[in-house]
Amino acid sequence: MKLAIVTGAARGIGLSIAETLAGEGYQLLLVDVSEAVDETAAALGAAAVRADISSPEGIDAIVAAADASDATPALLVNNAGITRDALLRKMDEAAFRAVVRINLGGSIALTEALAPKMCDGSAVVNLSSRAQLGNVGQFNYGISKAGLIGATRALALALAPRTRVNAVAPGFTESEMTLAMPEQVRERIVNSIPVGRAGKPVDIANAVAWLGSDKASYINGQILYACGGRTF
Ligand SMILES: NC(=O)c1ccc[n+]([C@@H]2O[C@H](COP(=O)([O-])OP(=O)(O)OC[C@H]3O[C@@H](n4cnc5c(N)ncnc54)[C@H](O)[C@@H]3O)[C@@H](O)[C@H]2O)c1
Numbered sequence: 001m002k003l004a005i006v007t008g009a010a011r012g013i014g015l016s017i018a019e020t021l022a023g024e025g026y027q028l029l030l031v032d033v034s035e036a037v038d039e040t041a042a043a044l045g046a047a048a049v050r051a052d053i054s055s056p057e058g059i060d061a062i063v064a065a066a067d068a069s070d071a072t073p074a075l076l077v078n079n080a081g082i083t084r085d086a087l088l089r090k091m092d093e094a095a096f097r098a099v100v101r102i103n104l105g106g107s108i109a110l111t112e113a114l115a116p117k118m119c120d121g122s123a124v125v126n127l128s129s130r131a132q133l134g135n136v137g138q139f140n141y142g143i144s145k146a147g148l149i150g151a152t153r154a155l156a157l158a159l160a161p162r163t164r165v166n167a168v169a170p171g172f173t174e175s176e177m178t179l180a181m182p183e184q185v186r187e188r189i190v191n192s193i194p195v196g197r198a199g200k201p202v203d204i205a206n207a208v209a210w211l212g213s214d215k216a217s218y219i220n221g222q223i224l225y226a227c228g229g230r231t232f
Helices: 012-023 037-044 056-070 093-117 141-157 183-192 201-212
Strands: 001-006 028-034 046-048 072-080 122-127 163-170 223-228
Touching: 001 012, 001 056, 001 093, 012 028, 012 037, 012 072, 012 201, 028 037, 028 056, 037 046, 046 056, 056 093, 072 093, 072 201, 093 122, 093 141, 122 141, 122 201, 141 163, 163 201, 201 223
Parallel strands: 001 028, 001 072, 028 046, 072 122, 122 163, 163 223
Antiparallel strands: none
16 A cells, blocks of 8 residues: 655645545555644544654654555655744844754655655655745745755656655645734735635645646656746
């Protein structure tokens, strides 16, 4: 059986990805720092590991949980991520480092650790962001997500032909991450989305599931914008 490992699966987009992949017959290993991941996993009949993708101990725990599974890793979804928004002149170094360490460093470290264990025809899907094109107040986040695109392209070459590596770059999507933004800002962004609405987690999950599937077996090193056309 095929194992899909999804990070940041306790809520939001990661939860929707887990639900979608469960529907497609994958066995699931769900990863999150939050204890809520246990409940999510129980609801989906999945295994769970509470781990921080930005720490070596966290990576070791995820690899050990994958090793303990009777299924072979076939899909890794690097979805865990954080924001620490601030205007550039107010952004402290801790906020800069935390975002880059988790969003970029953690995703790369986990991919490197799991790659040797992944089966022929496997796939990695990274969650980048439309914000990599530039957003006021998201200097750190934009860098982390732009870096993830560079990593996607480099890893796509390094891990071929056994494993494909692609990225989904969501635009503004309804989740606790975006609910933390001031209402006026959210309204302004949603009004600028060409398809006329915010993304829903399942919009992103469907794009991830397709890139991870055999239907996308000739797609490697690519970035799929799931943002309702707001690539500006
Ligand atoms: N919501 C959006 O509009 C949007 C847009 C573009 C990209 N994204 C990206 O999509 C992904 C999911 O976003 P979301 O909106 O569901 O966010 P969210 O904040 O609702 O969920 C993120 C999950 O990741 C977990 N997490 C955070 N740091 C972790 C760590 N170090 N180790 C393990 N787990 C960790 C959190 O506990 C949480 O459960 C993120 O990478 C985000 O940057 C989101």
